[in-house]
Amino acid sequence: MPGIPFVKGRRPPGGLLGQRMSAGEVKARLTQWAFVLAVVLVCARALMSETVRDVFTAEPGASATPRGPGPATSLLLDLLCCLPAFLVLLRRLIDRTYVLRVSWAHAMMAGLGLWVGMSVWWSADRFAATISAANLISALVVLWSASQLVRSWGRLHFVAAAVFALLLVYIAAGLNQRLSQHPASVRAWYDPNSETSRWRYMKDHGLTENDYQFKRFEANVLSGTLMLFGHSANTYAAAVVVATVVALSILLQRVAYRDGIGWAIAIAVTFPFAAYVLYYTRSLGAAISIVLALSALGAIWRLNRWLVRHSTKAYWIAVAIMCLGAAAVVGHGLTHNSLGVRTLTFRWHYWTGAASIVRQHPLAGVGWDNFAMYYPQVRPAQATEEVKDPHNFMVRAFAELGVIGGALFLAWMLRMWWELTRPVWPPMTSAASLQGKRRGIIFLAAPAIFIGVLNLVLSVDFSQQSSHVFLETCYRVMAMLLMLGGLAAAGFESLMTEKLDDRPAPWVLYGILVALGVFLIHNLIDFSLFEPGPMFVFALLSGSGLGVRHPSLAGRRKKTGAVVASAVVAGLLWLGGVVFVFSPTLAAELDAASADAALHDRRIAYAARLYGDARGHEPANGEYAFRAAQLLALNGSPRSYTLGTIESAIQANPRESKYRRWLASYELRQVSPDAVLIRQAYEAALRLYPRDVGARLEYAAALGQLGDGAGAAAQYRQALEYDDELAADEPKRIPKGRRAEIEQRVRELK
DSSP: OTTOOOOTTSOOTTSTTSOOOOHHHHHHHHHHHHHHHHHHHHHHHHTOOOOSSOSSOOOTTOOOOOOOOOHHHHHHHHHHHTHHHHHHHHHHHHOTTOOOOOOHHHHHHHHHHHHHHHGGGGOSSHHHHHHHHHHHHHHHHHHHHHHHHOOSHHHHHHHHHHHHHHHHHHHHHHHHIIIIIHHHHHHHHTOTTSTTOHHHHHHHHTOOTTOHHHHHHHHHHHHTOOOOSSSSHHHHHHHHHHHHHHHHHHHHHHHHHTOOHHHHHHHHTHHHHHHHHHHTTTOHHHHHHHHHHHHHHHHHHHHHHHHHHTHHHHHHHHHHHHHHHHHHHHHHHHHHSSOSSHHHHHHHHHHHHHHHHHHHSTTTOSOTTOHHHHHHHHOOTTOOOOOSSOSOHHHHHHHHHHHHHHHHHHHHHHHHHHHHTSOOOOOOOOTHHHHTTSOHHHHHHHHHHHHHHHHHHHHOOTTSOHHHHHHHHHHHHHHHHHHHHHHHHHHEEETTTTEEOOSOOHHHHHHHHHHHHHHHHHTTSOOGGGSHHHHHHHHHHHHHHHHHHSOOOTTOOOOHHHHHHHHHHHHHHHHHHIIIIIHHHHHHHHHHHHHHHHHHTTOHHHHHHHHHHHHHHOTTOHHHHHHHHHHHHHTTOOHHHHHHHHHHHHHHOTTOHHHHHHHHHHHHTSSSOOHHHHHHHHHHHHHHOTTOHHHHHHHHHHHHHTTOHHHHHHHHHHHHHHHHTSOTTOTTSOOHHHHHHHHHHHHHHO
16 A cells, blocks of 8 residues: 555564554444445346256257355355445444434335245245345345445445446447457358357258248347347346436536536547447337436436426326326227237237236236236237236236235335435545555455456356356456446546545435336336346336435434344344255255256266256256156156156146146157046146147147047138137247138047
8 A cells, every 4th residue: 555664584563564543443444345345246146147946958969058155155145235234233233323314215125035035835836936036135235234334425426336246238239249250150050060050050950931930040049139148138228228317417417516628528429329229129128218317317407407406396296197107008909909010019918917817816917927828828819929028017016916016115115216306415425434544546446346246256158168257257347347437437436536526416316216216117028126136226216216315314213222133133034045955955056056067968867867867956846857857758767757747747747737738749659659648737827828729739639539520620710700809910820721621620630
């Protein structure tokens, strides 16, 4: 450190920083570390794409596909994201002058988290419910932590700078995908010798050029639609929009400060590139969000004083506008059974299906992240898509959590926005409290490096070839540099002194609120709110907004007993999560990874045994038993053993129709098939998904093979009737040639 002499061979007093810290400084450092740790964890997570289950199923002899962050990684990150909250509680326990903030928004948030956790018990897919519930609860913990930690303009500046740094990485990844990787993918698609050619894809999946699945996949390959850091292009678009709005607010604040033109250019130069990558997401919701954000910031510019004086009136006007807008959309949908635009009409089908789910399960819902298990049973006749989410965060809350959980979610949102829009400002503090005596660039380099390293360790498959690992490492190094540049460009008040900005920043706060608002509006037709990356960014920004909007706590009564009890309960729950949730999930995922590796080497029996071991560690995940049963059948294992294994998959998730269809098809291939078992399996699958035309055609063919001509004809006719309910131009309709064959078959069976 400058100004502190170092003597060779001797450690300077006070440790690595060369300073002795007083007891008060040690206590303050706890929350400083908690704040930086929260930002690091959220940013590292925002640059990942986490999955509850493997996206690709391993095939015997096929090349190994790089594995991304799976459920064990997701749970580990959830546990780590709770650490800032524990540091906050520790600071309160050892520092009697430190007061925790408690509000009605926190209470409602706690109730929501408790209800989401309880919903795992009545979920059909308890594994998905467990992982997704852990994600949401951890995000709520991050939100609470941020509301305790962000009590000054300096920390709000730092959070905004971190989001701007994320924008730089989002843009760089999008440009690389569009300008480099997409042309290479197209060339490989048309190269007959490529492992990723169109011909290889058809062969591996048993498809032809006329199959809908192939046409859709090829269209996605050729379109070059950007889909990064999430499971849909809309998720990536929503993340870019949020970061862009925050960046715009930083620019507006720089203009209000009358800072040098260089600061404005460093931020403004990113906007054309952000617009470019947003264009290639093909996201209508993102375009609408940008327009709404610009309109909101313009309204704040013109009506700022009125909004401060009449914040209560402004809040209720906004609530009334949202209610009227929702009523108009519902009224139009009920009148026309459509919302005009094709993609929005799809959403309307999801919502009407969700309404049926709410009617069937009014109080408790179907369980968190279990919409996909129930929607096929209530899917409207005109709907064609099989979705896992209703594409509306409030509809999802009521469908999956019932009236109780939906009301909690709605009340929490209303109360949180009430607190976010109060005309309360944080006190003036110095950025030195966060930065200390270290040079600013060194202080910013540490979180940038930690973000890159954490992302590298948890998201890269190091079992792949060295070239893949090297390339992914280079991407993370570039991300570190971009994060550092973004933190410096948006976080410094002055480059000469490398001082972090701690000036009052109302425009930064307004921009964060606008970004949160348009993000929620986007999620009235999308599901990005519940993808881990965007969800944790939302939690960090929401908590930061609550933190700076809370009034001063000086002189408040401190309830040490309640804090001790809360810390003990939280600690026990955290340890329980490690032992009973994370550990078995990790063991199962490691066994499944070993099974995939064995399958690539064509060691089918060994792979089946490993999947069985994975099922033993994590019996709630029916996919392990399902894959084990498939491999047992492929390996010619005894019928009783195979049937027992697939039955365990059905018991793990009784609403997964594909398990029952596979059971029926497996039994049908036996020398002496059990007709009763086949009928029961297909009938159960069709009760879960009545309009599954493909399953009905399978059942009809099976009945014909079993000698039940009348039953086969009935199933063929039913399949054709359901197919007739679809729009005439729907690509998923049965092709004319195939339809003629089915009609001829019905005539023959009469």
